[in-house]
Amino acid sequence: MTFDEYQKKALTTAMFSGNELLDLAHWALGITGESGEIAEKVKKIIRDSKSVVTNEAKTEIAKEIGDVLWYLAILSDHLGVSFETVAQNNLEKLKNRKAESKISGSGDNR
Numbered sequence: 334m335t336f337d338e339y340q341k342k343a344l345t346t347a348m349f350s351g352n353e354l355l356d357l358a359h360w361a362l363g364i365t366g367e368s369g370e371i372a373e374k375v376k377k378i379i380r381d382s383k384s385v386v387t388n389e390a391k392t393e394i395a396k397e398i399g400d401v402l403w404y405l406a407i408l409s410d411h412l413g414v415s416f417e418t419v420a421q422n423n424l425e426k427l428k429n430r431k432a433e434s435k436i437s438g439s440g441d442n443r
Contacts, residue, residue: 340406340416347407360408367400 350356374394378386409416430436 336406336416336420339402340410343403343406344410346403353411356411357408360404360411363404364401364408367397367404371397371401 350359371394374390374397378384378390382390405419406416409419427436
């Protein structure tokens, strides 16, 4: 499945308010919330599982990654950008940073 195919299928399960700003906030906050759930699961591995990452924990984290992926696909569509283009542009950006020895550090435009 391509990223664009995923995006098209993800859109069949999305709910829209009809308000551009509210929908933008909904998708952005969804990404943040689901990312927080990943962090929470990792925290509990450290706190409750003596830092042992079990197969069950990996499965649960993978589910949350899927939720992040869904929100990213919907947000990309909301912005009028194909998910495939987002993925390709990101890989190109990182390739260029690596070629310029700027893969580490901070700032958007390295």
